[in-house]
Amino acid sequence: MAQLWGGRFQKKTDEKVYEFNASIRFDKRLLHEDIEGSKAHVKMLARQDIISEEDRDQILCGLDSIEQDVGKGTLKITDEYEDVHSFVEANLTDRIGEPGKRLHTGRSRNDQVALDMRLYVRSRIEDTDALLRHLLETILHIMEENTDTIMPGFTHLQKAQPVTLAHHMGAYFEMFRRDRSRLYDIHERMNYCPLGSGALAGTTYPLDRDYTAELLGFYGPTVNSMDGVSDRDYLIEYISALSIIMMHLSRFSEEIIIWNTNEYRFIEIDDAFSTGSSIMPQKKNPDIAELVRGKTGRVYGALVQILTTMKGLPLAYNKDMQEDKEMAFDAMDTGDSCIDLFDGMLSTLKFNKDRMLDSARHGYTNATDAADYLVRKGIPFRDAHGIIGRVVLYGIENKKPIDEMTIDELRQFSDAFDEDIYDAVSMKTCVDKRLTTGAPGADAMKEEISLSKDYLNNTPALIHEKELK
Numbered sequence: 001m002a003q004l005w006g007g008r009f010q011k012k013t014d015e016k017v018y019e020f021n022a023s024i025r026f027d028k029r030l031l032h033e034d035i036e037g038s039k040a041h042v043k044m045l046a047r048q049d050i051i052s053e054e055d056r057d058q059i060l061c062g063l064d065s066i067e068q069d070v071g072k073g074t075l076k077i078t079d080e081y082e083d084v085h086s087f088v089e090a091n092l093t094d095r096i097g098e099p100g101k102r103l104h105t106g107r108s109r110n111d112q113v114a115l116d117m118r119l120y121v122r123s124r125i126e127d128t129d130a131l132l133r134h135l136l137e138t139i140l141h142i143m144e145e146n147t148d149t150i151m152p153g154f155t156h157l158q159k160a161q162p163v164t165l166a167h168h169m170g171a172y173f174e175m176f177r178r179d180r181s182r183l184y185d186i187h188e189r190m191n192y193c194p195l196g197s198g199a200l201a202g203t204t205y206p207l208d209r210d211y212t213a214e215l216l217g218f219y220g221p222t223v224n225s226m227d228g229v230s231d232r233d234y235l236i237e238y239i240s241a242l243s244i245i246m247m248h249l250s251r252f253s254e255e256i257i258i259w260n261t262n263e264y265r266f267i268e269i270d271d272a273f274s275t276g277s278s279i280m281p282q283k284k285n286p287d288i289a290e291l292v293r294g295k296t297g298r299v300y301g302a303l304v305q306i307l308t309t310m311k312g313l314p315l316a317y318n319k320d321m322q323e324d325k326e327m328a329f330d331a332m333d334t335g336d337s338c339i340d341l342f343d344g345m346l347s348t349l350k351f352n353k354d355r356m357l358d359s360a361r362h363g364y365t366n367a368t369d370a371a372d373y374l375v376r377k378g379i380p381f382r383d384a385h386g387i388i389g390r391v392v393l394y395g396i397e398n399k400k401p402i403d404e405m406t407i408d409e410l411r412q413f414s415d416a417f418d419e420d421i422y423d424a425v426s427m428k429t430c431v432d433k434r435l436t437t438g439a440p441g442a443d444a445m446k447e448e449i450s451l452s453k454d455y456l457n458n459t460p461a462l463i464h465e466k467e468l469k
């Protein structure tokens with residue numbers, strides 16, 4: 001049991017209490033952030049003449065050597081330490097002696113862990129953003145290749161009107177673009193440094209909080225020290241943004257699963273991204289899409305957990321807040337791996353364009369356009385709707401799409417039908433005529449693709465303003 005406290009205690013901590021209380025098992029992943037934070041703190045302490053330059057240099061060397069040794073595997077982060085902060089401080093003092101004991105001057109584990117989490121979350125937001133950016137490139141590529149790949153658009157999962165694959169993909173482009181903008185907002189809002197908040201009420205040492213904030217790439221210090229140690233809003237916002245990302249991925253996955261069914265066969269999932277059955281040799285399952293859909297629940301779980309953990313907490317730090325880590329880390333790992341895997345699956349997906357077109361043609365997706373045709377011939381829309389409804393019923397009974405009916409067949413329902421009906425209800429016309437901004441028509445889609453390209457060119461992956469010094 002290596003603890004940073006104990007002076008005021010007369011008995012040893014109960015072993016089960018020690019284990020229950022310890023966080024090293026999961027906060028060891030904050031080692032890099034803990035060391036970066038300590039390095040900035042110690043540089044500031046020396047600059048403010050709170051410790052000597054010699055002590056500073058020894059501490060900096062010691063901290064670097066700890067990180068290197070852990071990296072090399074020659075130093076293990078074991079359960080004998082309560083948390084990552086104790087691990088670093090104990091090892092530092094073992095290595096450099098007396099100066100190591102000066103590291104924690106003017107600092108509490110409360111502002112230390114608040115800083116570590118913020119640095120960690122900031123960098124994870126950047127990772128997620130880079131993955132999303134790559135996914136958007138994949139989607140844009142599919143859009144560019146498929147501006148004339150006609151497919152049915154659905155409402156209620158019923159064939160509704162013809163769209164293009166580019167248009168369908170464009171909807172997902174928009175979702176993930178908004179996800180990136182949410183990450184950007186969170187990154188902006190959270191980029192303030194809690195170090196120097198102390199346990200809750202600042203310190204009596206003349207700390208220069210602007211300087212540490214600058215060293216760590218923050219815009220500046222947090223304004224209120226009680227808020228500094230007890231704020232986890234940025235984490236909640238990030239897990240909430242991840243939950244929305246997962247919701248989008250899950251909807252997309254659901255479509256992949258449907259498109260992959262024997263009944264649809266709109267797509268072929270690459271062998272490298274699908275799995276087989278142990279008993280049914282013919283099976284090729286969309287496991288990645290199913291797992292992404294399934295793991296969505298796990299990320300939502302983390303969001304509800306952190307919200308619930310925080311909801312009753314009085315100011316300032318409470319040990320409950322140690323529970324901000326395990327499920328949150330799991331949500332981050334889950335979210336990032338889902339984006340990455342989904343991207344891989346999507347970029348290797350083959351689209352069965354003939355099946356898609358056929359499905360649109362045989363689903364009466366041009367019925368609205370047929371009614372609009374009659375309107376152009378002078379028939380009121382409500383009547384036209386009724387006529388085409390009867391045409392569709394006839395088509396279903398006789399297994400014929402509208403464009404395969406003869407003019408005589410059509411004229412049973414209205415004299416207004418002429419030879420030009422065939423062009424008016426061809427799938428290509430139905431799509432091309434949809435020219436309103438945001439619609440699947442060729443010109444509108446060209447505009448959408450060009451906007452999407454500009455967006456990607458103008459929004460490089462998110463990275464904090466200043467590299468850590």
Ligand code: ARG
Pocket residue numbers: 023027083109110113317319321322323
């Ligand atoms: N392991 C703790 C956490 O993750 C570090 C802060 C401990 N502070 C305290 N006053 N016990 O929250």
